[in-house]
Amino acid sequence: MSEFAVLGQALDLPCGHQVKNRFFKSAMSEILGTVDHQVSKGLVTLYQRWAEGGCGVLITGNVMVDRNALGEPRNVVFDEQTDVGMVAKWAAAATSNNTDCWVQLNHPGKQSPKAINPDPVSPSAVPLGKGLDKFFNPPRELTDKEIWEIIGKYAFAAKMSKDAGFSGIQIHGAHGYLVSQFLSPHHNRRQDQWGGSIENRMRFVKEIYQAIRNEVGADFPVGIKLNSADFQRGGFTEEESTQVIQALDAMGMDLFEISGGNYESPAMTGVKQSTKEREAYFIEFAAKMKQLIKAPVVxxxxxxxxxxxxxAVASGEIDMVGIARPLTLQPDMPKQIIKGVNVKSQVKPLTTGVKALDQAGMLEITWYEQQMARIAEGKQPKPNMNVYWSIVRTMTSNGIQAFQKRRA
Known part of the structure; x- marks a missing residue:
């Protein structure tokens, strides 16, 4: 038995579904949809490679539920205009090798760049701060009717995902997107049934979950990515996150992926050295949740x-390990580890030596997007790819879009 054998153990979910091991590919924004937001052949190729690489669960990059509310220019959208044949091809590739692939469903709310959406929406008309007004227009407040319409869009996209052959759904409730905006007292200042108390602020995500569950049934995995906290003054706190997690667990949520932060206050800044040494961000909060809920935690x-x-898994503090960027460089990392190979990630800090240039080209995001693009073209990743070449390619291929705020 390998010393890493615990990572090869199957995991049972509350809905009765079983995933084959403890490796969980977290969502990364691939930017590989077509110009009209359809599934591309590249996405099929990329997820085929990841499915062969040994993960138990693959989470797609955020799939938008409304083509009028995009987070990025080449987001895939699941709605009435979607080519379901290409969705089925994506699902078939991504679920090969007995792999689970769950569609991450998302609505950006106010985090929709002005270049692609001049009229963003949010629970309340509260603009993004810290100079982000260069990239995002101030939002308008959603009406009650529009809120229910968005909930319906989540349900529609979830049914499409299941019918096409995907094996689960993940609701994106983190990183300052619309679900996260509803949960935050900073962003949600409504005085109706959708705002005020934490019970009212969590109503939106609870209604989304129930609408999805009504479409996909009781035995289909539905999970959520949720902030442990926003790390922002007046924002969503750990105490409130705990209440939301317990409420969703009681409703039957199958898996919780714990994250943190948003565009205004990224969680990865100021990570303690002790946390870096343990390798698992947010693990202390996750361990607390494990004592309070039935559903697995990643x-x-x-x-x-x-x-x-x-x-991390052997300690009992989490049930699955979430990895993302390492898989853009070593797509078969899970398979190798399960075999007993002591694999080390090839991820390392990226810099041109000029901080302003790194930031302008969003090097820590676009470099990994380019690695995914290589795999999507049937090529091998290039861990030593020149950072200057990466910056030039970003600027020349994306033009003004290179300067839009993005999240991997």
Whole structure:
């Protein structure tokens, strides 16, 4: 038995579904949809490679539920205009090798760049701060009718996902997107049934979950990515997150991925050295949740070694290890670790040496997007790809869109 054998163990979900091992590919924004927001052949190729790489669960990059509310220019959208044949091809590739692939459904709310959406919406008309007005227009407040319409869009997209052959759904409730905006007292200042108390602020995500469950049935996995906190003054707190997690767990949520932060206050800044050494960001909060809920818990961010991953699961503090960027460089990392290979991540800090240039080209995001694009073209990843070449390619291929705020 390998010292990493714990990572190869199957995991049972509350709905009765079983995933084959403890590796969880967290969502990354691939930017590989077509110009009209359909599934591309590249996405099919990329997810086929990841499915062959040994993960138990693959989470897609955020699939938008409304083509009039996009987070990025080449987001895939699941709605009435979607080519369901291409969705089925994506699902078939992504679920090969007995792999689970769950569609991450999302609505950006106010985090929709002005270049692609001049009229963003949010629970309340509260603009993004810290200079983000360069990229995002101030939002208008959603009406009650529009809120229910968005809930219906989530349900429609979830049914499409299941019918096409995907094996689960993840609601994106983190990183300052619309669900996260409803949960935050900073962003949600409504005085009706959708705002005020935490019970009212969580109503939106509870209604989304119930609408999805009504469409996909009781035995189909539905999970959520949720902030442990927003790390923002007046924002969503750990105490409130705990209440939301317990409420959703009681409703039958199948898995919680714990994250944190938003565009205004990214969680990865100021991570403690002790946390970096353990490799698992948010693991202390996740361990607390494990004592309070029935559903499995996964954390993403920081895992860089087979030993760190195995230790986190063996400790009982989490049930699955979330990895993202390492899989853009080593798509078969899970398969190798399960075989007993002491794999180390090839992820490393990226810089041109000029901080302003790194930021302008969003090097820590676009470099990994370019690795995914290589895999999507049937090529091998290029861990030593020149950062200057990456910046030039970003600027020349995307033009003004290169300067839009993006999140991997």
């Amino acid at each position: 954390v993403t961010g920081g895992f860089r070694s087979a030993q760190g991953m195995a230790d």
